[in-house]
Amino acid sequence: xxxxxxxxxLLSVFKGAPVxxxxxxxxxxxxxxxxxxxxxRQRLQLLLRHISRESIKGFTADLNKxxxxxxxxxxxxxxEDSAMxxxxxxxGRRALTFGSGTRLQVQP
Amino acid sequence: xAVVSQHPSRVICKSGTSVKIECRSLDFQAxxxxxxRQFPKKSLMLMATxxxxxxxxxxxxxxxxxxxxxxxxxxxxxxxVTSAHPEDSSFYICSARPHGGGLQxxxxxxxxxxxxx
Numbered sequence: 001x002x003x004x005x006x007x008x009x010l011l012s013v014f015k016g017a018p019v020x021x022x023x024x025x026x027x028x029x030x031x032x033x034x035x036x037x038x039x040x041r042q043r044l045q046l047l048l049r050h051i052s053r054e055s056i057k058g059f060t061a062d063l064n065k066x067x068x069x070x071x072x073x074x075x076x077x078x079x080e081d082s083a084m085x086x087x088x089x090x091x092g093r094r095a096l097t098f099g100s101g102t103r104l105q106v107q108p
Numbered sequence: 109x110a111v112v113s114q115h116p117s118r119v120i121c122k123s124g125t126s127v128k129i130e131c132r133s134l135d136f137q138a139x140x141x142x143x144x145r146q147f148p149k150k151s152l153m154l155m156a157t158x159x160x161x162x163x164x165x166x167x168x169x170x171x172x173x174x175x176x177x178x179x180x181x182x183x184x185x186x187x188x189v190t191s192a193h194p195e196d197s198s199f200y201i202c203s204a205r206p207h208g209g210g211l212q213x214x215x216x217x218x219x220x221x222x223x224x225x
Binding site for chain 1: 112142149150151152153154157201203212214216217218219
């Protein structure tokens with residue numbers, strides 16, 4: 001069975017500081033990894049997916065199969081980045097398996 | 109963009125009653141909808157996968173007779189919590205995968221908060 005681990009419940013940084021939200025996964029096959037974000041009082045929305053290799057709102061994430069990680073990074077955090085971030089894995093045709101989430105607080 | 113709605117947004121009911129939660133895809137057809145449950149400060153846990161015109165697939169440990177799922181059309185799936193008890197109080201979230209869309213595409217509803225007294 002697949003599993004997603006986000007070791008940090010809360011990450012607090014100052015505006016302009018670099019951010020790294022950790023995500024590790026376990027799955028025997030080739031997973032597809034995602035980062036979802038939930039801003040205050042809003043629904044869950046897709047931030048980025050590993051196959052797209054894109055940068056969204058300054059965030060990037062690289063899939064490291066050797067370390068089974070998919071950490072989310074941003075070089076300079078902004079206050080509007082404050083939100084709940086969920087790492088998720090999709091195996092085959094099944095639904096998403098979510099990590100427990102990390103709350104990012106960006107202080108002015 | 110694609111929008112998924114849920115109704116009601118919150119509901120309070122007495123123990124023993126049944127509650128129906130609707131999940132609608134407003135501007136697209138969804139052959140597959142997913143139902144998740146989220147406990148306070150916890151992650152989303154998949155409850156079941158709902159496919160239009162067929163029986164839902166439940167995750168291990170989820171009682172199918174307690175959480176009835178009906179996906180009668182390409183834009184509507186319903187979750188009925190039967191004989192609700194206080195331990196069923198939670199935040200229920202649905203997501204919808206567009207018909208013809210990639211397997212990776214899911215749009216989430218805003219969630220329904222259920223409180224069972």
